[in-house]
Amino acid sequence: MADVAVDASVAGNGITRREFLYYIWGASMVLLTAQAAGVLIWFLIPRFREGEFGGNFLKTLADLPDVNAAPANFADGRFWLVNLDTNQPNARMYQAPDEPEPIVGVAAIYKVCTHLGCIYAWTNSNDRFECPCHGSKYRLDGRRIESPAPRTLDRFKVYAVAEDKTTVLAESPLVDNFYQPFPLPADTAFIRVDTGDRKQGPSMPLLCDFAGNCP
């Protein structure tokens, strides 16, 4: 041992075997710590069964609101059902200048504001959804009227189901990875909303910009 120390002082910068082994040891401990941190993060991620949040909600046609009427609230599934038709525009639902096609049919809208997770509400006298937290406003179909929300409200997949409660007659068409409203086929008896299947709304221009009344 004494010899090694003497050699090191003589050799100056030369790395000794002992020093080298210490570095290897240190590096392995750093690696272990990093590994442990990774495992810890993995451990911290909560375990929940797929579909624990959400599920299938079967609603009758009677639950569906009238065309362009105030939306129907389903707190159990955390969604609103809306029935849209921009061919019969009113204060609640109308076609914006940048929407070439009329918007017609049924959609299920997630009840959580896309801004910071509050539950917005339908304000009847203002004919729109309003968020109590930071004041985002949405049209009946979930498109933004006023910010600070960054995008259109999220939507769930909707199925039009026949009398036997199982036969699917039609389902929400997926356009640009977002569920669009669709008209119900004539023999639809039930509407099934799958809240396990949610698509984020796109970021579209604010409707208040067109009306020129943004705050």
Next chain:
Amino acid sequence: MATFIDQIREMGVKQAVITKSDEAVERLTAGMNVGDIRAALRGDEPRRPNPRLRPHADGFWLHIRPSFYHNEITRVYPTFHLGWLSTFMFVWETITGIFLMIFYTPSPLIAYSNMWNILSNVPLGQLMRNMHRLGAEVMVLVVALHMLRTFITGSYKKPRQFTWATGMILLVLTLLLSFSGYLLPWDQLAYWALTVFLSGAEAAPAPAVVNQNILLILQGGPSLGAGGLLRWYLLHVLLMPLLLGIFFFVHYYKVVLHGFSLPPGREEIGEDTAKRVPKNERTYFIPDILTSEVMWVSLLSLFLVAGALWFWDAPLEHHADPVVTPLHVVAPWYLSWSQGWLKLADKTLVVGFIPALMVAFIVMPYFEVGKSRRYADRRVGLSISMLFIAFMLVSNWMGTPRFRVQSSPDLEVATKLLPQEGVSPILGIPPDYLWEGEYLPGEPVPDNPHLTYGLEVFADQMARHSCTNYPGTTIGGITLVACQDGDNRMPDPYATFSIVEAQQDLMRLTVHIEALDPENPDEYLYSLDWVSYRHADSNYEEECSFINKSC
């Protein structure tokens, strides 16, 4: 060494007991006997060798405390004792918090009923909760003021940059500790404050996978629930106090190592003479600093106990409801600035800006070039800091309810009179004065001053949110303004307030508001029946007597 028996034989029982007690006191204080303590309290000169230094050298509790201070920093200026008071607040919160833990279980099933048990059943439970919650807010205030004064007196400058950095971390931990306690009552206030906060974490400028997993880890599930409550409870009672304790000792070690910085004018520019305290400018810890600290702590305790007893009540709203966000939710006052920012800028920008600002504050002293701590030499720095304070004040103001989200006028009136959470002039009417009937806004009710006052507020609110197409129209004696295009007011509304006994001791209160569309008189523009219930045993009128409630 003579044994106790020997001592009794030698000097009799009485004298032996006195000698033994004196010895015990000397051991407990690690060096001061009864005579030394009395001499210190009398203000006598210490004997030699000085026994008042021995508790610092040999004892555990005082070994991290300096045995003397510079005379210049024993006055209120420049420290305002804020560091000591911050430390005390942490101890205060720990003690009151442990008492509350005895009666609390972190489960959504019973957390809220635990709160009511603490408030109504546990002896002094409400006082304990009030003291803990008030203490949390005072701690935020004291720590923030401590940072502010450190900045203004330039004490963060070299060589104390690292002390400042640990101080910033302690400030963040204090805010997080205060905020993490918010969720525990599992009421509406708690639930929505945390939901907004966590959704903010999801908006951080990072890849979506990272954000989503951070949100899952903090939320304990796909939405805030049992897992989330347990996680935030553990953060509040375990991890954060532990981290705060560790950083406190690092912070205080550095404070003592560098010495308390002297007032800026006392030192030569670029010099740091805090470590060199001339013999004739010393104030010894025992007894002067010790008694001063005890006095400040006593004053703050008095303030906290009196405040919690008579002037302030910790809020408790309704049970958390994950599917209803109450109208007009607000952030706690110490995060009001972030609410203001959220109204101004994109959330990702805000969420990214806050940690960037923290890092900027932490590294600031390492980059600063000015050596002088004197106010006259720091005009630019102090001006920037004043602008920053002004910016924060405006941000805070923008986050307050005064600058809140406006809903439709009928809802504004209804929620002012019968709010979803908290008290109001109508809810504050004592049950004996809630006489059944239908009333108009501003209607005087003989022999019923409480109801008359409530109806006056009703008239005032209606007038504020209404307009008229027939000049000269009044509501409850208040003349309405003329309607204009695009204003958010109800045209010529009709409103009533009715009281019906729904069950014994349970009154149903209804605000009815209607207004026709002037352009289409067959349709209602506004039509609202806003219902709320008032039980004879609800203590709204008692709540109204607290000064933080507006009734």
